[in-house]
Amino acid sequence: MDSSPSLSRPKSEPATVQDVARLAGVSPATVSRILTGSARVAEDKRRAVEAAIQKLKFRPNLSARGLRSGSTHTIGVLTQELESPYFANAVKGVDEGLTGSGYTPIVVPGHWNPDEESERVALLTARKVDALIVLGGRLSDARLAELAQQLPVATIGRRTEAAGVFSFYQDxxxxxxxxxxxxxxxxxxxxxxxxxxxxxxxxxxxxxxxxxxxxxxxxxxxxxxxxxxxxxxxxxxxxxxxxxxxxxxxxxxxxxxxxxxxxxxxxxxxxxxxxxxxxxxxxxxxxxxxxxxxxxxxxxxQHTFAMGQAAAWALLNALGREMDDPAPTVPAIQLEVRETTGPCHEPA
Structure with a gap:
């Protein structure tokens, strides 16, 4: 009979570094080194840890990482056009959601250019932002999944099917x-x-x-x-x-x-x-x-402001911050009928 400890956990309990280490067959210290990038790790161990992270849907607690490497208390926000009212409204929601948390957004544009988006993400991660929000854009889901192995990631205004990424999207x-x-x-x-x-x-x-x-x-x-x-x-x-x-x-x-x-x-x-x-x-x-x-x-x-608030809440929660209020709800997309529509006056 297999006497190894069970890796199953109640759904309400998130996976831990120790769970990832047991499944990958490495030490918790090795998992931590991979998550923080603080030392070189053998490629086979890295692949095993990454596979365990995906299987367990593990999200690192970066507040704990910050105790070792120093949290910057910043959230990177990759938008597309700074002058766009649509994106500005979502960024306002993010800013509102971070109010009182001690975290500050750093906003950069990607201009719907995948190369520029990648460069801006690299800039944000080089500044050691604690989490990342992506508004729209053309970064692939695979790239977002890679980023989510390094830090909490949320997307707004796009349907994202990437492991570990919080997605806020309207139909x-x-x-x-x-x-x-x-x-x-x-x-x-x-x-x-x-x-x-x-x-x-x-x-x-x-x-x-x-x-x-x-x-x-x-x-x-x-x-x-x-x-x-x-x-x-x-x-x-x-x-x-x-x-x-x-x-x-x-x-x-x-x-x-x-x-x-x-x-x-x-x-x-x-x-x-x-x-x-x-x-x-x-x-x-x-x-x-x-x-x-x-x-x-x-x-x-489209409830872009509410999606911004919800994304901020999700990332703060992933960072280990105690949240006093429940997660914001984002209403379903709806039609607001005002005065630019009226009955047709011509025969069909």
Whole structure:
């Protein structure tokens, strides 16, 4: 009979360094050296420890590591565009979530460039940040899993399937379906779509939701009414100019994000077209500015601020900090109906 100690643990109890050491067949000190990078370790032992970490879903307590190597009490935040209201709102949530914790965020942009993102992550880890938050971006899940073996990692605004990574994501397909179904319910049948970049997952998923709503309603989609934008106001301007210039008939537009809608709406204003009397518009993100525009914008609300707060809480908890409040909940994605949408006034 095998008399070796059992590695099974109650689900409520996280794995420890000792558990990893037993499964890998090494000493706890060796596991600690691998986690901290404080000394060279034989490659076979490193591979065994990494395999044990993945199997046990072990997350190192970096507050304990900090007692030896010195915690910097900083959280690295890799965003994409510093000027983007979407990312700024998420960073505000992170900052709010860290308030009173003694930890400070260090924010760097990656500009949707995988090479630049990797360089910025290397910069943050060289500064020995205690944890890392990644907003969007194009770092692979495999790379995020590697990072999660070194320090706690959370992602916001992307579906991440990487071992040890906390992922905070909202259903993009469902959000786009809700927006498009709202327009269909108002009687619109010729609905244009200013899409996001096809190279970005969220842009493609929002287009998928647009198509799904039409299929569910038994409606066809005119491919000529789909124009790719770039998630920026300038892209919204160009896309709306293209739609109007082509002479196609349409009565509503689902814009892949609020910033695209803002640009599209400016074109309509300059042409003397009224929203929603002449054309209904729906956005995506529900950025804070949208509710104060004239008229206030109907938009799919992504709870980016709440995701930022939740990511901060998860990382502080992983770092071993005693949390007085329970983990923040992130509401499901939803549609906020305001005044840029109205009934279709043209026959189907």
């Amino acid at each position: 993009q397909v469902e959000g786009a379906r809700l927006a498009t179904a709202h327009l269909i319910a108002l009687g619109h049948r010729r609905i244009a779509h200013i899409a996001g970049p096809s190279a970005q997952v969220d842009g493609q998923e929002r287009k998928d939701g647009f198509m799904l709503a039409h299929r569910q309603a038994g409606l066809s989609v005119d491919p000529a009414l789909i124009v790719e934008g770039d998630f920026m106001e300038s892209g919204g301007i160009a896309a709306m100019e293209s739609l109007l210039g082509a002479g196609h008939r349409f009565t509503a537009v689902f814009c892949a994000n609020d910033q695209s809608l803002w640009g599209a709406k400016l074109v309509l204003h300059r042409r003397g077209m009224r929203v929603p009397d002449d054309l209904s518009l729906v956005g995506f993100d529900d950025l804070p500015q949208s509710k104060y525009m004239t008229p206030p914008v109907t938009a799919v609300r």
